[in-house]
Amino acid sequence: SNLSSNQVDVVMFLPIPPSSRRSVPQAMVSLAARVVLLSAAVWLSVSCLGWQFLAGAGAGIVLTLYYFSNGEISKKRYLGGYEELCSEFLNVHQDSDWMTLGLWRDANCSYKEACQAMTSTVGTVAELSERDVVVDVGFGRGEQCLFWFKNYGIKRLLGVNISPSETTHAAAKLNSHGIKNHDLQVGTASDLSFIQNDSVSKVVSVDSAYHYAPSRAHFFSESSRILTKGGKLVLADIITQRPLSEWSYCSRLLLRFVCWHTSLPLSNMISVKEYENALKSCGFRDVCVNSVGGDVFPGFSSFIDGHTEKYAHITSPVVAAKYRATAKLCRFVWKHDLLDYVIVRAVRS
Numbered sequence: 001s002n003l004s005s006n007q008v009d010v011v012m013f014l015p016i017p018p019s020s021r022r023s024v025p026q027a028m029v030s031l032a033a034r035v036v037l038l039s040a041a042v043w044l045s046v047s048c049l050g051w052q053f054l055a056g057a058g059a060g061i062v063l064t065l066y067y068f069s070n071g072e073i074s075k076k077r078y079l080g081g082y083e084e085l086c087s088e089f090l091n092v093h094q095d096s097d098w099m100t101l102g103l104w105r106d107a108n109c110s111y112k113e114a115c116q117a118m119t120s121t122v123g124t125v126a127e128l129s130e131r132d133v134v135v136d137v138g139f140g141r142g143e144q145c146l147f148w149f150k151n152y153g154i155k156r157l158l159g160v161n162i163s164p165s166e167t168t169h170a171a172a173k174l175n176s177h178g179i180k181n182h183d184l185q186v187g188t189a190s191d192l193s194f195i196q197n198d199s200v201s202k203v204v205s206v207d208s209a210y211h212y213a214p215s216r217a218h219f220f221s222e223s224s225r226i227l228t229k230g231g232k233l234v235l236a237d238i239i240t241q242r243p244l245s246e247w248s249y250c251s252r253l254l255l256r257f258v259c260w261h262t263s264l265p266l267s268n269m270i271s272v273k274e275y276e277n278a279l280k281s282c283g284f285r286d287v288c289v290n291s292v293g294g295d296v297f298p299g300f301s302s303f304i305d306g307h308t309e310k311y312a313h314i315t316s317p318v319v320a321a322k323y324r325a326t327a328k329l330c331r332f333v334w335k336h337d338l339l340d341y342v343i344v345r346a347v348r349s
Contacts, residue, residue: 097141100207104299126234128152138208142170159184190218195226210238215267220282227348235344243271284346296341297334301327
């Protein structure tokens with residue numbers, strides 16, 4: 001089948017020819033296996049995360065099915081599990097379009113300030129300046145694009161985002177501020193073919209790379225191709241705190257369930273050492289990975305708890321439940337030393 005590389009489409013399953021159909025016993029065994037796996041996933045979710053997470057997961061499935069039926073209340077989900085989040089809900093009274101998890105070093109900061117702190121950290125690590133031609137992959141609705149120009153005075157911005165509506169919104173935002181030296185395109189992180197070899201000085205990805213499908217490897221390779229020698233790749237990303245081989249069986253099963261439900265590529269759930277090796281194999285050196293998980297997961301979880309409590313009435317119960325489940329999940333993976341949030345810098349050899 002020829003599915004779009006950008007968007008998960010509804011697949012119409014055709015009848016299976018009689019010669020290729022499974023026998024009744026085979027079908028029953030398959031059905032029984034699926035029931036057992038689903039039961040195990042439900043039990044793990046309830047045991048580890050509670051009924052609230054399970055309700056959020058169920059709400060997400062209902063939301064997806066509703067989108068496929070008439071698409072009125074749900075945003076689109078793209079390859080790699082990326083969804084057009086309800087930015088209006090996240091930015092109530094903020095006059096902004098931020099969509100990241102944020103960096104919560106100040107417990108009293110606003111969501112907008114936390115997102116600016118994360119973006120500023122990436123920009124500082126990348127050493128952005130007025131001399132830089134920057135590629136931003138996964139720029140959301142354009143707040144960080146504007147941030148690069150306003151705070152670092154970059155020379156030119158090239159951008160790739162998987163969502164057509166977000167790309168249009170981001171370009172309009174820059175144009176409305178009189179910024180014309182940009183080229184924002186709809187596309188995927190694994191295909192930056194519109195950018196020439198050895199033509200840019202910095203590549204950044206803020207709270208986006210863990211969505212890249214089938215894995216980050218193609219993105220790393222493309223970044224190496226387009227960067228000049230000595231150019232920097234900087235990411236704000238999610239990794240595992242240790243290799244999956246060291247996880248308990250129940251933890252691995254739970255992670256598989258989470259990745260299956262969210263459509264996040266399991267191949268992106270790698271440790272620091274695996275991350276470093278992946279970058280080095282694509283032509284990078286001087287790889288530096290700094291953990292900031294303690295300033296990301298707990299802060300975002302607390303923000304969502306308070307935000308949904310205060311503003312749940314302005315959105316649908318399904319969306320509110322999904323955010324609450326996300327907050328509980330972020331708190332769980334950090335508390336139990338499963339996932340980490342990192343700032344990564346690598347230099348092109």
